[in-house]
Amino acid sequence: MPSYSDKRIHATVSELKLNFLRTFNVVAEDDVEWLLFTFAPGRVNFFGEHVDYMGGYVCPAALKEGCHILVGRVRHLCDGKLRFAREDDECFVLDRLGQAKHDKNWRTFVRGAATLALNDLGMPIDAPELQGFCAISKGTLPMGSGMSASASFDVALLNAITTVATRRYRGKCYVPGTRFPILPPCSREERIKLTKQAHRIETEFCGVNVGIMDQFSAIHATEGSFMALDCDSLTFESHPLSYLLGDSACFLLINSMIRHELTGSTAGGYNTLRSDAEGAQAVVRKHKMNNAAFTFRDLARNPKKFTKDPVAFVESCRPHFTPGQYDRGIFNIAEQIRTLQFIELCRPECLLSQEERFRKAGELLNATHQGQRDLLKISTEELNFIHRAINLEEGVSGGRLMGGGFGGCILLLLKKNALERVVKNVQQKFNSRFGLVCDVYPVVLGDGAFVASLWQGVEGKL
Template sequence: MNHSPAASERSLLQEFAAAFPQSSADVQIFRAPGRVNLIGEHTDYNDGFVMPAAISFDVRVACARNKSGQLVMRSLQQSQTETFSVDDQSPTPKHDWTDYTRGVLLQLARTSHRIPGADVLIDGQVPMGAGLSSSAALEVASALALLHTTERTSDPTEVAKLCQRAENEFVGARCGIMDQFASANGRSGHALLLDCRSLEFSYVPLPPNIAVVICNTMVKHSIAGGEYSKRRAECEECVRYFARIRPGISSLRDVTEDVFREHAGGLADVLLRRCRHVIRENARVLGAAGAFARDDIKSVGQLMYASHASLRDDYEVSCPELDIMVDLARSIPGTYGSRMTGGGFGGCTVSLVAKGSVDEFRTQVRDGYERATHVCPEIYLPDIADGAGPAS
């Protein structure tokens, strides 16, 4: 994450030539960014609204076509070379880093994009297990690289949908569309207001005097774990309850605040709280979009704090370290808002901070968090980046 893009590309090409000398003349590099979600957590798989932004930490995939009928994979972050048949229509997941690219390969084959064989070298610069979508970035970069070997292209939104299917069906994580969509469709200096039902979206300009600061608790998380799937199942149970009352309801997106208030008494307490989070988080996303449009960053910040409280108390996906980080941020002058970001159970917070206050923010958060937890956090100040494409 400390290398310039040009230096990273030169280094990656040199590594590729050493690993795959027979195909290095035809190598191309594709990049896909991670993302940070400003507001709208656990709403994407409920057909709701989210506001992510692509960040300048990315995954780069160097790829060249081969004629072996094999997908040959290496990663700069891993020590081994892995080889798989491109014609295997019933592959078995290995439950490791290769599954993301292999899942994409399988989805491409199912959509009539036959890959003749490819040599692939991966350089991942998105912190893993931090809730910044390292897996989605790998999937999207892999999709663009493998598509290039077929001499075909695809619309960014179609790439995002294909990569989501890869993670749902092969990796086994029941994620929504947000992560892949933000990686594919990001725009420098902008967040995306995304409707996860229609996939309609608009770009939200971010104020130039505000920094997006990401604080890593160093507590690892994985959305392939059981708690994430449990939350999704709880939401589905809520939908079944409300659909019996109002037949037109097909997701929690359809449950209005009035309907919720009228009928929430029939839900078990835990389901009531899950449902309340999703309904009100959707409202917070739309409220934040309106506040950004008015340049009312103070209101955006208050919505972020409310989002974190809901994720902590109603959705129960925070953890003590995330709560400490948000409380620290809130106490520092120049901080407009802060909340956990990503699936939860660890990972990162995102804060909106006046640019003139960033140095003091970093010092106070680092020192305060280390005093409270005896762990030194990582603090990132990424650029808000363009979406995936060929490396420049």
């Protein structure tokens, strides 16, 4: 069983079922052939911001909240169209595949997922396997918090559509649950393909040149651990957080209450960050390596091959950089080095004491936030306020902006016995300054996406 318990599946399916019947105008339940329930998680990223698209290491983990989708075949709607609904929105009827305008409207995700999945299978939208397809989704991540609600939606949609199209929900090799049989994981090759399809929804349909970390985490994560993910080879090692946290420390997210949205001018800003980092790497390659093969990834992982000081190596090209390339280049190489240092702190063979690991991780977190604020320029007044406030509190090791920036949450590392006091003090200060109570979320790590079959034959009841 995944970390999403059988009891929780039952509660979520029961809730979605009522909305499904109402939304799709189902009068009698024998009008529905229940097919599947699928879940894909959001993510937290401990280190490696804005380096996934540069092929560096990142440290994501799955949360226990995300996107939940219930799928059934409604007999009176077998008209060659796919129907999707969210709890808080009207039904979207998809009658053709293909790309529409670039935006992050939820319907764009649906169109992207259906187009990529069905084109890969060579299947038309009105195929017999898809007749009467109706799906309703529910998100349990706070929107705009930087926990990658969009990637969880990508992955859940693709799992729902592909599983129905291939009739995999009828398979007999289930991982048994007390009530809901969980389909076994696909092959690594299939999971990588799904990851890349989910990534393409964001880049080709939504128009934002994000990296692949969020989608990969939603599919491959393991409960209680983060992944040291190589974004170039798409290979990873799992690392339990317990070696860093012990019994006395934990991570926490504090929401700035400014929605993180990579759309409109913000999408342009994100794409510019990527362009600047890639441009900086090209400048170093030209002026330091005479156009020989070179990446910041190589410099961070094997610095002795190039220099004694990787950051100074990049800084030496400052006359050739644009201002944006300089800032983003310096941040990128420094963040890749910090990410490698964080991974080492979480290994069992690390020679530092538990307290020394705790303090060092906080220093790295604070250094990343300073770079995000001053070099990437993706922080906000609210995020910086929270960051200053937490670092005044005893028992807090450090923290930083999490995610792509322009809003979202501060991730902080602190002692468990300080948690209640820190939350109370930060919320009071934030409310006094901004007139809002900032939400807080515990960081509880879960497994990656799964699909539960609900199929009991044509006449099966849920």
